[in-house]
Amino acid sequence: MLQKMNTSQILVDSFGRVHTNLRISVTDRCNIRCFYCMPHEDAPFKPRRELLTFEEIERFVRVAAALGVRKLRITGGEPLVRHELPKLVAKLAAVPGIDDLAMTTNGMLLAQQAAALKQAGLQRLNISLDTMREETFERIARRRGLDQVLAGIAEAQVQGFRRIRLNAVAIRGITEDEIVPLAEFARQHNMELRFIEFMPLDGEQRWQEDLVLPGEEIRARLEAEFGPLTPAERPDPSQPAVDYRFPDGSLIGFINPVSQPFCSDCNRLRITAEGQVRNCLFSTAEWDARAILRGGGSDDDLAAVIRACVAAKKPGHGIDEPGFLRPQRAMFQIGGQTTM
Ligand code: SAM
Ligand code: SF4
Numbered sequence: 001m002l003q004k005m006n007t008s009q010i011l012v013d014s015f016g017r018v019h020t021n022l023r024i025s026v027t028d029r030c031n032i033r034c035f036y037c038m039p040h041e042d043a044p045f046k047p048r049r050e051l052l053t054f055e056e057i058e059r060f061v062r063v064a065a066a067l068g069v070r071k072l073r074i075t076g077g078e079p080l081v082r083h084e085l086p087k088l089v090a091k092l093a094a095v096p097g098i099d100d101l102a103m104t105t106n107g108m109l110l111a112q113q114a115a116a117l118k119q120a121g122l123q124r125l126n127i128s129l130d131t132m133r134e135e136t137f138e139r140i141a142r143r144r145g146l147d148q149v150l151a152g153i154a155e156a157q158v159q160g161f162r163r164i165r166l167n168a169v170a171i172r173g174i175t176e177d178e179i180v181p182l183a184e185f186a187r188q189h190n191m192e193l194r195f196i197e198f199m200p201l202d203g204e205q206r207w208q209e210d211l212v213l214p215g216e217e218i219r220a221r222l223e224a225e226f227g228p229l230t231p232a233e234r235p236d237p238s239q240p241a242v243d244y245r246f247p248d249g250s251l252i253g254f255i256n257p258v259s260q261p262f263c264s265d266c267n268r269l270r271i272t273a274e275g276q277v278r279n280c281l282f283s284t285a286e287w288d289a290r291a292i293l294r295g296g297g298s299d300d301d302l303a304a305v306i307r308a309c310v311a312a313k314k315p316g317h318g319i320d321e322p323g324f325l326r327p328q329r330a331m332f333q334i335g336g337q338t339t340m
Pocket of ligand 1: 030036037075076077078079104105106107126127128167168169196197198199200201202331332335
């Protein structure tokens with residue numbers, strides 16, 4: 001039982017990193033097919049019975065919260081394709097100890113769901129927006145849908161979430177022409193935009209280093225257009241983004257996992273949609289929480305799995321090291337999102 005657990009032990013790994021952040025993937029399915037994440041056809045989705053139920057996710061989160069997890073981010077696949085997601089949001093919002101509940105979404109279904117999510121207790125949203133042009137959207141997502149995403153962003157703003165950020169994956173050969181239009185859109189609508197470097201987690205394994213558009217290059221382009229950017233305050237040292245301010249004070253961020261790895265401050269744990277606990281996007285090992293959840297295991301057993309996963313965390317992802325091995329899973333199968 002949770003009451004009997006040794007809750008004094010927080011989740012510290014062997015490099016002193018205290019884990020307070022959990023990313024929860026609620027599905028591996030998605031309504032679009034971004035080439036940097038999913039294969040175009042025949043994505044190997046898990047049978048639905050293998051996905052954790054809302055009750056199983058809630059139980060896992062209660063144990064994680066008793067071990068010091070404070071911030072949750074719901075992700076996927078596309079979380080909004082999971083049936084009745086606001087019910088899960090309400091359950092997680094009520095877990096003692098959780099003080100921050102956020103979600104990352106592609107925004108396609110947000111116009112219909114934003115009100116219910118806000119009412120259920122969702123506090124913050126990251127919405128993916130890589131382009132302001134429909135034809136580029138289609139090139140990336142292999143589906144049409146930019147208008148739906150923009151409608152989702154508009155409705156999320158109406159609902160008054162505590163903070164809405166926009167995420168753009170930066171890809172050489174595609175993003176160069178999007179930098180200024182995306183920044184203008186974000187500034188006009190009072191949202192922070194963050195550019196994320198393309199990581200080797202795509203389902204078709206086409207990633208190559210020359211497709212990475214480094215954050216520094218984007219920053220230079222923005223400065224040429226808008227004037228000098230000054231480093232912003234860093235309230236949370238574990239935040240993966242380096243934020244800057246435009247001359248008018250508005251924020252812009254860069255998440256540079258490839259060119260400037262931030263592993264030394266990483267405090268994030270992940271659980272996949274089918275209940276495998278991971279200590280890194282690039283981890284090649286997983287710890288099976290579902291077997292405990294479905295096999296009659298105790299909360300102490302779950303806590304032991306979480307602790308073991310944290311204890312085994314490596315110092316860094318190693319993308320830039322000679323022997324780097326891509327994980328078997330692509331982004332949609334892990335539960336992506338580098339950001340806070
Ligand atoms: N479907 C939702 C979405 O797209 O926002 C949530 C899941 S998605 C896997 C989470 C985030 O990871 C998105 O911002 C997406 O753009 C980003 N992402 C996916 N594949 C990536 C890759 N290979 N490199 C960098 N970011 C990636
Ligand atoms: Fe779907 Fe998000 Fe992956 Fe794009 S990045 S395919 S929206 S899960």
